[in-house]
Amino acid sequence: MTNKRPNVVVVFTDQQRWDTTGVHGNPLDLTPNFDRMAREGTHLYHSFTCQPVCAPARSCFQTGKFATDTGCYRNAVPLPEDEKTLAHYFKEEGYYTGYIGKWHLAAEEPVSRKRQGGYDYWLAANGLEHTSEPYQTTLYDNDGNPVELPGYRVDALTDAAIRFIDDRNKQDDPFFLFLSYLEPHHQNRTDNYPAPTGYEEKYTSAWTPPDLQALGGTSAQQLGGYYGMVKRLDEALGRILDVLKSLQIEEETIVLFTTDHGSHFKTRNHEYKRSCHESSIRIPAALTGPGFSQGGQKKELVSLIDFPPTLLDAAGIEVPEQMSGNSILPLVRNDNKDWENEVFIQISESQVGRAIRTKRWKYSVSDPEADRIYDASSQRYVEEFLYDLKADPYELTNLIGLRSHQEVAEVLRQKLLKKIEQFEKEKPVIQPAALKESGQRKVRETELEL
Incomplete structure (x- = not known):
């Protein structure tokens, strides 16, 4: 060489x-x-x-x-x-x-x-x-x-x-x-x-x-x-x-x-x-x-x-x-102790949306009133998707709004807001989705931030 x-x-x-x-x-x-x-x-x-x-x-x-x-x-x-x-x-x-x-x-x-x-x-x-x-x-x-x-x-x-x-x-x-x-x-x-x-x-x-x-x-x-x-x-x-x-x-x-x-x-x-x-x-x-x-x-x-x-x-x-x-x-080099296992995603043209992907969870929001062509960002988003990628890797069941997953949504909401502020220098509001009953679904405390 x-x-x-x-x-x-x-x-x-x-x-x-x-x-x-x-x-x-x-x-x-x-x-x-x-x-x-x-x-x-x-x-x-x-x-x-x-x-x-x-x-x-x-x-x-x-x-x-x-x-x-x-x-x-x-x-x-x-x-x-x-x-x-x-x-x-x-x-x-x-x-x-x-x-x-x-x-x-x-x-x-x-x-x-x-x-x-x-x-x-x-x-x-x-x-x-x-x-x-x-x-x-x-x-x-x-x-x-x-x-x-x-x-x-x-x-x-x-x-x-x-x-x-x-x-x-x-x-x-x-x-x-x-x-x-x-x-x-x-x-x-x-x-x-x-x-x-x-x-x-x-x-x-x-x-x-x-x-x-x-x-x-x-x-x-x-x-x-x-x-x-x-x-x-x-x-x-x-x-x-x-x-x-x-x-x-x-x-x-x-x-x-x-x-x-x-x-x-x-x-x-x-x-x-x-x-x-x-x-x-x-x-x-x-x-x-x-x-x-x-x-x-x-x-x-x-x-x-x-x-x-x-x-x-x-x-x-x-x-x-x-x-x-x-x-x-x-x-x-296996020196990964400070690596942050989160990915921030901006979504355009189909919607004005933002998402965060962690090792286990996917959480996405959008502004239904924004102009998807002319608006680069928004000051108000609404929760749209939540997926448990361990239980549902192909994202066939949207968990957003379920009573059982409110704590998960709150954790991810704060993570996403932090990313938006870090990379876009804005502080929007995310409106929670309407509550829905969960049936037998439950989330253990240890699963909140995986």
């Missing part, structure tokens, strides 16, 4: 559920490369987005700040030009930076240089789902010129990433590459999940997660294509890892694989995400390379907002104070 800082590659998918992976119990062998990466590197077993919708989640990843902090709390709000991104932080430390794929942080197509987040190399589209089709991929270079790439869209982006890695490996400076796929996001204009030819048929009527078995939604129609997309993405991840091995830089390159949010297949609202449920917020995540090899499986709760400081910290770059998350390196 050389004395230069480690290279960093982020492999970022779109709308991928955590339980598409073998290490999370999916029996279809969709993700052998991710599963191997998780076993040999560091697997973040409980990973969650901080905003279950595309652009806000991406703004959080690029800046390390919550969506309400940058103003990108919903889609179609461009990232402010003066916001520092990961590209800026890595460049300041001598990295060459590259972005390939879906951006979704500008309100223009092609994305002008001033809206490219400071990346040196640019081969991307703001709305890749609108500029391309499964077998027709149009991206744009730094100067806004269209670039047509052949092959299935996942493969086209992977080929471009391999060319980037091979070229930068011939240079002296380390590189930071953000590879942002569209898949397994639906194709907007047809509202379907177009897998590579022959892949959808292989997985149609295959294993269905229990929440989708119970609630249905569009899963019977769309899960085969969705799984086919996930399979091809994992094959792409394998190709990236193979290239690092071929170039003999796998031991000096950090790789993070994750996604922006999940998909509930129209079971929780009228579309695929934008809800507090595990199907929307829980995501796959694993790292390998310097600092993460043989890190093991970590069961602590980790947020997407923790990934930016983690990557900087692992590269030996000082984490900026303005970042809201925390580096997970203490967890990898």
Whole structure:
């Protein structure tokens, strides 16, 4: 290994559920490369987005700040030009930076240089789902010129990433590459999940997660294509890892694989995400390379907002104070005594909502009178959901308002208010839900804060 800082590659998918992976119990062998990466590197077993919708989640990843902090709390709000991104932080430390794929942080197509987040190399589209089709991929270079790439869209982006890695490996400076796929996001204009030819048929009527078995939604129609997309993405991840091995830089390159949010297949609202449920917020995540090899499986709760400081910290770059998350390196080093097992979630577009996820409980509130498009936050929320994730991991029974769970709700209410004040600098009021009788349900005192 050389004395230069480690290279960093982020492999970022779109709308991928955590339980598409073998290490999370999916029996279809969709993700052998991710599963191997998780076993040999560091697997973040409980990973969650901080905003279950595309652009806000991406703004959080690029800046390390919550969506309400940058103003990108919903889609179609461009990232402010003066916001520092990961590209800026890595460049300041001598990295060459590259972005390939879906951006979704500008309100223009092609994305002008001033809206490219400071990346040196640019081969991307703001709305890749609108500029391309499964077998027709149009991206744009730094100067806004269209670039047509052949092959299935996942493969086209992977080929471009391999060319980037091979070229930068011939240079002296380390590189930071953000590879942002569209898949397994639906194709907007047809509202379907177009897998590579022959892949959808292989997985149609295959294993269905229990929440989708119970609630249905569009899963019977769309899960085969969705799984086919996930399979091809994992094959792409394998190709990236193979290239690092071929170039003999796998031991000096950090790789993070994750996604922006999940998909509930129209079971929780009228579309695929934008809800507090595990199907929307829980995501796959694993790292390998310097600092993460043989890190093991970590069961602590980790947020997407923790990934930016983690990557900087692992590269030996000082984490900026303005970042809201925390580096997970203490967890990898088993120095986790101060880790807070709580995840704060902001929910936009479907509602103006807030949620907190602890090891056992999920608690969510919303403002039914707020404008879900124009209001970033509220001064008054109403309790909406409470789930006991130990007894009901697929969130099929909403406990909010039950007399038996009033103490639980109060504990979580205070935790959520504390998070809102910490990250949004506001002190709203949360109105308790109407009381309902509990039947035989009871909560032991020892279960209140688990």
